[in-house]
Amino acid sequence: MSSLRWQWLRFSGLGLDDLYDLLALRAQVFVVEQRCAYLDPDGLDRGAWHLLGRDPAGVLQAALRVVDPGLKYAEPSIGRVVTAPAVRGRGAGRALMVEGLARCDAAWPGQGVRISAQSHLARFYGTLGFDAVGEPCLEDGIPHVEMLRRPR
Numbered sequence: 001m002s003s004l005r006w007q008w009l010r011f012s013g014l015g016l017d018d019l020y021d022l023l024a025l026r027a028q029v030f031v032v033e034q035r036c037a038y039l040d041p042d043g044l045d046r047g048a049w050h051l052l053g054r055d056p057a058g059v060l061q062a063a064l065r066v067v068d069p070g071l072k073y074a075e076p077s078i079g080r081v082v083t084a085p086a087v088r089g090r091g092a093g094r095a096l097m098v099e100g101l102a103r104c105d106a107a108w109p110g111q112g113v114r115i116s117a118q119s120h121l122a123r124f125y126g127t128l129g130f131d132a133v134g135e136p137c138l139e140d141g142i143p144h145v146e147m148l149r150r151p152r
Contacts, residue, residue, distance in 0.1 A: 004053035
């Protein structure tokens with residue numbers, strides 16, 4: 001989705017409206033749509049970069065966070081990958097991940113990137129260069145698998 005405008009911000013750089021929009025989108029998808037009661041503010045947002053994708057009207061349509069190496073995994077890790085229902089099936093998820101991976105490569109050249117992917121999305125992440133490196137497990141009641149994109 002070439003119409004999305006990207007912002008790459010540290011937690012401290014998020015304005016109040018950015019933070020509200022981000023938490024609202026994550027709650028809409030992860031808590032309401034996926035019916036998963038979990039603690040979204042898990043303490044990792046403060047040590048992360050946040051990639052926000054807004055449409056031309058300024059509505060947040062896609063977001064992810066990148067946790068610095070050493071805080072969750074040895075590598076930088078992408079998580080909380082979310083797209084609004086209105087943009088699904090139009091390439092927003094791929095555009096979000098491509099942009100996020102490019103930001104990781106620029107910030108931490110020569111390092112791999114680790115994710116904990118919802119298992120039903122493993123094939124999608126595989127098309128972005130990720131390989132499963134762990135056994136499937138349950139995270140907050142949803143099947144996940146740890147995946148790694150090796151250093152470029």
